[in-house]
Amino acid sequence: MTEQTQFILTESSMDEIKHLVTDRAIRGETVLLNMGPQHPSTHGVLRLLLELDGEEVINCIPDVGFLHTGIEKNMEAKTYEKSITMTDRLDYLNNLGNNLTYCMAIEKLTGLDVPERAQAIRVIMAELQRIASHLIFLATTGLDVNATSVWMYCFREREMILDIFEMCSGQRMMTTFIRPGGLWRDVPVEFEEAVRKFIKIFPSRVDEYEALLTNNPVFLDRTVNMGVLTPEDALAWGVTGPMLRASGIDHDLRKSKPYSGYEQYEFDVPVRSEGDTFARYIVRIEEMRQATRIIEQALDHLPFGPVRSNNRKYVPPPRSELGISMEALIHHFKLWTEGYNVPKGSVFVSTESPRGELGVYLESDGGPKPYRVHWRTPSFTNLQVLPLLARNHLVADLVLLIGTVDIVLGDVDR
Amino acid sequence: MGVEQKLGDFGVVTTTLEKAVNWSRTRAMWPMLFGLACCAIEMMSAQAANYDMSRFGMELMRASPRQSDLMIVAGRVTRKMSPVLRRLYDQMPDPKWVISMGDCASCGGIFNNYAIVQGVDEIVPVDVYVAGCPPRPEALIHGVVTLYEKVYGEKVKDWA
Amino acid sequence: MDEKLETVAENLIQRFAADKQVFKDELSLTIKPEQIVKVCLALRDEHNFEILTEQTAVDYWPEQTPRFHVIYRFRSLKHNLIIGLRVSLDGNFPKLPTIEEVYKNANWFERELWDMFGIQAEGHSDLRRIVLPHDWEGHPLRKDYPLGYEEVQYSFNFEEIDLRKPYAEE
Numbered sequence: 001m002t003e004q005t006q007f008i009l010t011e012s013s014m015d016e017i018k019h020l021v022t023d024r025a026i027r028g029e030t031v032l033l034n035m036g037p038q039h040p041s042t043h044g045v046l047r048l049l050l051e052l053d054g055e056e057v058i059n060c061i062p063d064v065g066f067l068h069t070g071i072e073k074n075m076e077a078k079t080y081e082k083s084i085t086m087t088d089r090l091d092y093l094n095n096l097g098n099n100l101t102y103c104m105a106i107e108k109l110t111g112l113d114v115p116e117r118a119q120a121i122r123v124i125m126a127e128l129q130r131i132a133s134h135l136i137f138l139a140t141t142g143l144d145v146n147a148t149s150v151w152m153y154c155f156r157e158r159e160m161i162l163d164i165f166e167m168c169s170g171q172r173m174m175t176t177f178i179r180p181g182g183l184w185r186d187v188p189v190e191f192e193e194a195v196r197k198f199i200k201i202f203p204s205r206v207d208e209y210e211a212l213l214t215n216n217p218v219f220l221d222r223t224v225n226m227g228v229l230t231p232e233d234a235l236a237w238g239v240t241g242p243m244l245r246a247s248g249i250d251h252d253l254r255k256s257k258p259y260s261g262y263e264q265y266e267f268d269v270p271v272r273s274e275g276d277t278f279a280r281y282i283v284r285i286e287e288m289r290q291a292t293r294i295i296e297q298a299l300d301h302l303p304f305g306p307v308r309s310n311n312r313k314y315v316p317p318p319r320s321e322l323g324i325s326m327e328a329l330i331h332h333f334k335l336w337t338e339g340y341n342v343p344k345g346s347v348f349v350s351t352e353s354p355r356g357e358l359g360v361y362l363e364s365d366g367g368p369k370p371y372r373v374h375w376r377t378p379s380f381t382n383l384q385v386l387p388l389l390a391r392n393h394l395v396a397d398l399v400l401l402i403g404t405v406d407i408v409l410g411d412v413d414r
Numbered sequence: 415m416g417v418e419q420k421l422g423d424f425g426v427v428t429t430t431l432e433k434a435v436n437w438s439r440t441r442a443m444w445p446m447l448f449g450l451a452c453c454a455i456e457m458m459s460a461q462a463a464n465y466d467m468s469r470f471g472m473e474l475m476r477a478s479p480r481q482s483d484l485m486i487v488a489g490r491v492t493r494k495m496s497p498v499l500r501r502l503y504d505q506m507p508d509p510k511w512v513i514s515m516g517d518c519a520s521c522g523g524i525f526n527n528y529a530i531v532q533g534v535d536e537i538v539p540v541d542v543y544v545a546g547c548p549p550r551p552e553a554l555i556h557g558v559v560t561l562y563e564k565v566y567g568e569k570v571k572d573w574a
Numbered sequence: 575m576d577e578k579l580e581t582v583a584e585n586l587i588q589r590f591a592a593d594k595q596v597f598k599d600e601l602s603l604t605i606k607p608e609q610i611v612k613v614c615l616a617l618r619d620e621h622n623f624e625i626l627t628e629q630t631a632v633d634y635w636p637e638q639t640p641r642f643h644v645i646y647r648f649r650s651l652k653h654n655l656i657i658g659l660r661v662s663l664d665g666n667f668p669k670l671p672t673i674e675e676v677y678k679n680a681n682w683f684e685r686e687l688w689d690m691f692g693i694q695a696e697g698h699s700d701l702r703r704i705v706l707p708h709d710w711e712g713h714p715l716r717k718d719y720p721l722g723y724e725e726v727q728y729s730f731n732f733e734e735i736d737l738r739k740p741y742a743e744e
Contacts, residue, residue, distance in 0.1 A: 037498050040447055040477040044454070045495060065705035066495045067451055070529040070722075073714055077721055086524065092452035108598060136455070155462035162459075173452060173548060235624045235651075238679035251651050345597050348628070348647060348658065361645065363632055374630040376647075381679050410451055413705050494707040500742075521727075528714060528722025529706075537742050 021051050022058060030058060035398075037066045043140060043402060044409030046383075050395070057398055060390045062383055068413040075373045079339030080106060080180070083370060088174040090375060091411040093133040096125045096165075097353045099178040102373075104259060105349040105362040106180040109342050112314055117305045118182030119261040124195065124298045125165075125177065126260075126351075127291040131202070132161045133354035134284045138209060141281065141403045145222055150212055157205055164194050181309035195299060199292050206288055214282070223277040227389040227401045230275060237388070238381045241356025242283045243405065247275035253352040265297045277404045284406075287354075314340045339368035346372075355379055355406055379411035432570050439483070439509065440471065440562040446482035446506065447475045448499075450489025453516035453548045457488045460551035470558055479505040484561075485538070486554075490518035491531045503538045511565070513557055514540045517547045579655050582621050586613060595660075602645075602658035607670055610661060614646075614676040623648040623657065626673075629683035631691050635717045640664045642693060646673075663693065672697045690715040 024030045035048040045066035051059045071090060075083040087102045088095040100122055107114060114122075135154040142150025162172040168187050169175040177184050213219045229239070234247045244251055252269040254262045270286035272279035309315050316335045317328040334340075344366040350359030356378025363372040382405050389405075390398050449457050460467050461475065468474075476482040479502050491499060503512070514534050517523035520543040522532035534540060541564060544557035579601055586592055590613055592603040605613055617623040628647040635641050640662035647658045663670060670687075672695040673680045684695040685704040692713040695701060703710065712719055727735040 037495060038448060038477075038502060040475075045450055065703075065707070066492060066498070067490065068492055068494065068529050068705040069490055069525050070527045070714060071525075073719075073721060074525060074527050089452060089524075092455065139458075152463050155459060156464065159459070159462075159464045172550065173455065236678045238625045238627065238677065240625070249651065256651075256654050347598060348600060348656070350627075357627065359628060361628060361630060361647075372632045374628070376628040376630075380682065384679055384682050522724070526721075526723050526726070528720070532724050533739075535742060536740050539742055539744060 021061075024053070024058075029053070043407060046402070046407070046409060046412075048398075048402075050398070052395065055394050055396075057390050057393055057395060060387050060398065062386060064383070064409070064412050066413070067409045069410075071414050072373055072375065075370055077369065079368045080342060080370060081335075081339060083373070084179060085174070085176050088176055089410065090414060091353065091355070091358070091377065091379070091408050092173065093136055093408050094129055094353045094355070094358070095174055096129045096178060097351060097358060099176060100126055100260070101349060101351045101353075101358050101360050102362075103178050103180045104351070105347055105360045106342065108347045108349055109345055109362060109364055110180070110314055110340075112181045112309050112311055114182050114260075114309060115306050116261070116303045118307045120298050120302050121183060121187060121307065122178055122260050123262065123265070124295050125168075127294050127298075128161050128164065128195075130291050130354045131288050132158050134288050135161075137284055137354075137403070137406050141400070142213070144399050144403050145219060147212065147216075147219070150209060153205070153208065157202065160198050164191070164198065167191060167194060179308070179315075181311065181315040183307045186307045192299060192302075195295065199295055199299075202292055203289060206285060210285060214285075220278065222397070222400060223281060223404075225274075226277045226393065226397050227404060228274070228276045229385060229389060233385070233388060234275075237385050239356070239385055241353070241378050241382070242280055242287065243356070243382055243385070245270065246272045246279040246283045248273040253350060253357060257350075259349075259351060262294075264301070265294045267294050277400060280404050280406075284354075341366060341368055342370075348376075350376065353378060355408065355411065356382060375414055377411040377414065379405075379407040379409075380414075383407050383412055432568070433566075436566050436568055440565050442471045442473070443483045443511075443562075444474065444476050444481065445472055445484040445486050446479055446502070447477045448485055448487050448502070450487070450491065450495070451518070453488035453519070456548040456551055457486060457515065457554065460554050465551035465555060467555060467558070470555065470562075472558070479503075480507065482506060483509065484511050484513065486513045486515050487519045487534050487538070487540075488515040490516075490523065490525060491534050491537070492529050493531060496531050496537050499534070500537050511541045511561055512538050513542045513544060513554075513561060515544045515554060515557065516549055517545060520545060523547060578653050579657065582617075582655070582657065585621075586616065589616070600656070600658065602660055604660045604662070607661050607663060610646075610659070611671050611673055611676065613659065614648075614673045617648055617657070618676055621650065622652045623650040623655070625649045625651065626677035626679055626683075627656070629673075629680055629687070631687055631693060631715075633691065633715065633717045641666075642668060642691060644670060644687070644693065667692050667694065669694045669696050671695070674698060689713070692716070 031052045033050045033052055035050055037045040037047045047063040049061040050057055071086055075086055087098040090098050135158045139151040139154035165175050166172050169177040229247050231247045231249050234244050250271045255269055267290045270283045272283055312331040316332055321328040322332055342364040344364055346363035348359060348361045350357050358378055359376035361374040362370060365371040386405060389401050514520045519534045522530055542557050542561045544553055546553050583594055583601055586603060590605055590609050592605045595602045627649045631642050631644045633642055642663045644661045649656050670693055672684055684698055687693045688701050689703045689706055690713055
């Protein structure tokens with residue numbers, strides 16, 4: 001490829017997009033505006049082709065793919081244990097949730113058991129991750145309506161959660177803490193104290209955010225009755241997560257198909273019926289409070305015991321055993337050089353991520369590498385609704401609507 | 415800058431001019447928002463209250479390339495995004511610097527495949543590489559301070 | 575809820591001559607490509623499977639001859655069930671009837687199938703590439719498409735790779 005051809009711009013020519021824009025655009029009455037991949041309010045590299053009549057949006061066509069990493073194909077080239085590190089980087093605000101979903105798929109295929117302590121700590125980690133993700137939603141929503149103090153406050157709380165993750169695994173974001181069979185290792189002694197300190201102060205912080213936004217007339221003006229999604233549309237377009245619950249349909253995978261011990265904990269699922277931006281904001285704030293409730297219950301009933309399965313065909317032995325047992329040495333060698341072979345079959349496992357239903361379709365052919373991994377990501381499906389929501393709104397409202405769908409571009413493009 | 419072209423190499427006068435100009439360039443270097451993926455979240459954390467980047471002059475991040483001096487490429491650059499990156503780099507006025515933040519921008523990271531550009535220095539010339547996946551906010555600040563030291567070492571002959 | 579899933583499956587098997595596979599309490603039916611729209615309509619209207627959760631494909635080249643298997647998964651919120659469908663397609667650029675009229679979010683799923691596998695959806699309103707640049711050649715998720723691996727630069731081959739690597743100028 002010569003120097004010149006390397007930088008040809010990837011704009012669709014007019015012929016290719018003629019069927020997507022109305023006749024008024026071709027005649028020149030309305031303006032076609034490119035809200036480009038680099039934009040402060042698009043929450044990542046999302047390109048929107050807007051057709052505007054003055055300032056009103058007639059149609060908005062998303063053009064995705066600016067973050068397509070080819071993770072699905074790359075995971076086919078790595079062994080199972082190595083491919084877990086790639087799952088962190090998919091939905092980069094829900095790292096532990098991605099790990100959990102993939103490990104649940106491997107456990108379902110291989111029949112691995114997960115000890116109870118590991119399940120409880122998995123729940124705590126997943127709920128902490130949910131709070132961290134919703135804090136970023138709040139921060140960027142505040143930034144979009146120019147409430148910058150909300151952004152600063154949310155990042156202050158998020159730092160506390162990231163400190164807890166760093167204490168357990170050494171990394172703030174891409175932890176890879178959840179492995180098939182349980183966890184990577186047991187949580188340190190300071191974990192319980194740090195989490196209790198966090199959940200003691202967090203409800204009052206959520207009250208602070210609500211005091212700033214919920215009754216604020218400017219915020220209410222900008223969010224009430226904006227981007228209304230009816231329940232029929234939500235089901236037809238396959239929307240899941242807080243967007244579905246804000247439109248009136250009570251569906252949460254943690255209640256309908258519980259996983260990892262969620263049936264033991266008592267929590268409510270917030271549901272609102274209006275379906276507008278304000279309802280989605282309230283649903284997410286309530287979810288943060290309920291997540292705190294779940295963490296408290298899980299901490300109170302945290303059982304003692306091992307944190308990873310004992311099945312030496314899939315889980316490497318601890319290093320202390322290597323000096324004593326020959327079998328442990330053989331298992332260690334086989335697992336770290338060749339990897340484990342997963343029996344043939346295909347499974348679909350899904351969990352409730354902060355954005356919606358995150359699912360993994362894992363197909364194995366009996367070898368050490370996954371044959372096909374497909375990620376059913378919530379943002380890919382939820383983003384299709386954006387043209388429907390944005391019709392007849394102003395460009396300034398469109399910015400808030402992108403924030404309320406709560407997409408993460410790593411999820412959309414994979 | 416026309417001053418040094420007219421004065422030429424005047425010895426002590428131009429060295430003091432160099433120091434003054436380099437010092438002032440580092441004191442208010444505004445980065446352009448180029449957060450692509452996970453490293454962007456750590457860049458946002460570095461800008462927030464805990465690890466404050468405005469102590470180092472980066473008070474705010476400008477979205478427009480015409481008003482910024484520094485481009486922090488944070489995140490993985492795909493083949494679809496690379497023309498956009500080059501176009502934005504060309505639109506930035508001189509003097510401009512590039513920090514490549516994170517493993518994916520420096521060398522392709524853990525993604526060695528058809529879709530990711532293996533190192534953003536195939537597209538734009540990079541001044542400082544910050545390693546990490548994602549680098550801690552303190553690591554990014556260390557990268558910024560290293561860039562400042564590089565800017566202090568610039569000479570009159572290299573400008574214009 | 576297994577009995578409900580069994581009744582749904584029996585109903586569909588009798589009407590459309592499908593094959594049934596059960597693996598670890600997941601049910602999957604194999605049907606022919608021509609019948610996919612009728613099956614989806616039956617699932618949505620009669621059995622209350624409101625949401626299309628997933629539509630993806632697997633490439634079995636060169637081990638099996640119907641090279642592509644397209645996999646659908648539907649979720650019923652009312653009865654809390656999941657059911658899967660499998661359709662096998664042959665050839666290098668197979669065609670498949672679109673289910674966009676039945677479930678609207680199949681729009682992007684089928685665009686991704688075209689982009690990644692080369693499977694065309696007949697009757698689709700807007701079949702263009704979605705995650706790759708619009709002038710990309712090839713369909714990456716096929717098994718005969720290479721990963722695009724670049725040689726890693728260690729200290730022993732640092733200079734050779736440095737010479738070959740394209741660096742940008744100002």
